[in-house]
Amino acid sequence: MKSQLQVIKASGESAAFSEVKLRSSLERSGATEEQIEAVMDKISAKIYDGISTKKIYRLAFSLLKGSSAHLAAKYHLKQAIMELGPSGYPFEKYIAEILRYQGYHTRVGELVQGHCVQHEVDVIAKTGNKQLMIECKYHNQPGIFCDVKVPLYIHSRFKDVETAWMKLPQNENLSYEGWVVTNTRFSTDAIRYGTCAGLKLIGWDYPAKGSLKEQVDTLGLYPLTCLTSLTKIEKQLLLDKKIVLCQELNKNTSPLEQLGIKASRIAVVVKEAQDLCKHLTSNSNLIS
Numbered sequence: 001m002k003s004q005l006q007v008i009k010a011s012g013e014s015a016a017f018s019e020v021k022l023r024s025s026l027e028r029s030g031a032t033e034e035q036i037e038a039v040m041d042k043i044s045a046k047i048y049d050g051i052s053t054k055k056i057y058r059l060a061f062s063l064l065k066g067s068s069a070h071l072a073a074k075y076h077l078k079q080a081i082m083e084l085g086p087s088g089y090p091f092e093k094y095i096a097e098i099l100r101y102q103g104y105h106t107r108v109g110e111l112v113q114g115h116c117v118q119h120e121v122d123v124i125a126k127t128g129n130k131q132l133m134i135e136c137k138y139h140n141q142p143g144i145f146c147d148v149k150v151p152l153y154i155h156s157r158f159k160d161v162e163t164a165w166m167k168l169p170q171n172e173n174l175s176y177e178g179w180v181v182t183n184t185r186f187s188t189d190a191i192r193y194g195t196c197a198g199l200k201l202i203g204w205d206y207p208a209k210g211s212l213k214e215q216v217d218t219l220g221l222y223p224l225t226c227l228t229s230l231t232k233i234e235k236q237l238l239l240d241k242k243i244v245l246c247q248e249l250n251k252n253t254s255p256l257e258q259l260g261i262k263a264s265r266i267a268v269v270v271k272e273a274q275d276l277c278k279h280l281t282s283n284s285n286l287i288s
Contacts, residue, residue, distance in 0.1 A: 008052045010143030017047070022056065028217060029075040031064065035181035052128050054142075065228055069274035073226040077216060078142075078204065080225040081183045083232075084239065088138035090223075092122045092245045095136050095181050098221055099125045104132075121161065126208040131165070132176050133158050137182040146182050146203070148189035155197045183212060214287045220247045220277045227276075229269045234259055 005017045022043070026036045045058050058078070065072035073080075076128040084090040089109065112121050112133075123134040135154045137146050158178030165171050179200040180186075186194070186203050194201040205211045214221060225235050226245050243255055250273050256266045259272040 005047060005049045005051070007056065008050060008054060010141075012143070022060065024139040025075065026060065026064070029064065029071045031068075031071050031075075035064070035067055035071070038067075050233050059073045067098050069228045069272045072228050073222065073272060073276050074217075076226050076228070077222065078183075080223050081212075081216075082140045082142070083224055083225040083235065084183075084244065085138065085140040088136060090123075090239045090242075090244050091138035091183060092136045093242060094223055095134065096123045096125070097245055098215060098219065099123070099132075101219060101221060108225045112161055113164055113215065114157070115163035115167075116160050117160055119157050126174075129175060130171050130177065130280070131171075132179055133161055134179040134181060137180060137184075139182070139184045142184070143185050146180070146184065146190050147187045148193050149185075150182075151190050151197065151199050152182055155179060155193075155199055158199070181212065219246075222276050224249060224273075227272055229265070229268060234261070246276045249273050250277060 006014045007017045009015055019040070022035060023040065026039060028081070031039070039060055042063055044057065046059060047056065061075055064075050074078055079140070081091070081094070084094060092108050094107050100106050104127045106126075108122065109123045110121050110124055112119050112124070117189055121133050122136040123132070125132040125134060135150075137150060155178060158176075161177045162178070165174070165176060177200055178198075179202065180194065181202045182204070184204055186201055191201060191206065193199075202210065202212055204213055223244055224230070224238055227235070227246060228237075237259055238249075238255055241255055243249070244280070249256060250270060253266055253270060256269060
């Protein structure tokens with residue numbers, strides 16, 4: 001392939017085209033070697049200097065979709081998480097579901113009295129004697145970083161809440177952690193500050209063990225926005241009903257029926273969701 005070509009990233013930066021990265025993303029979707037070669041050959045014929053990574057992604061997604069809906073759905077993961085908007089609430093519920101699946105008791109969008117002021121906390125999660133205060137930073141566009149101001153701000157909020165929590169008699173045996181979870185990336189300074197301050201940071205590909213991308217792939221907890229068999233409007237209507245996971249549709253098809261989707265299409269949606277989620281893994285401790 002034309003490895004000397006330059007591509008334009010979502011951030012607007014130019015970079016050398018990487019055949020290795022493209023192959024790796026196709027492998028993560030579960031595509032066979034034969035499917036990967038077919039996609040690579042067709043993209044090679046269409047790629048040109050200055051092409052955007054977004055266009056390369058669209059080409060690969062379209063080609064995968066033609067051979068396997070659920071592989072295309074997995075390949076669509078990063079964009080699908082960005083489609084959990086426009087508000088950040090579905091992303092907060094999605095993160096809560098990932099934690100709940102690993103044994104945490106979770107609450108979403110609660111008002112909590114801190115030592116000084118009241119705070120709205122995106123997710124509170126508890127397991128054993130550990131309680132988490134989690135801020136979810138959702139972005140619906142690629143190329144956006146969480147800079148150092150984010151962990152600086154969240155750390156101050158966490159310390160205010162932690163001070164109040166520690167005064168409650170029923171909490172005397174609990175330990176507390178502040179987390180920041182984003183579907184994009186952290187800047188170098190954000191990571192440096194978070195590490196120094198004791199905040200846990202989880203981004204799309206950070207940390208190396210337990211990143212958001214790795215957790216979703218390992219646990220099989222794909223958002224319903226991955227599904228290629230649903231329209232954009234149908235996905236939004238399901239999100240409005242506070243349904244975020246593909247596996248929720250495996251267990252209960254009534255939300256699909258309520259949308260007026262015909263039985264023949266429901267069967268297609270459920271089949272894609274089942275294929276996508278069939279390797280569910282629990283208690284992996286990836287996020288703890």
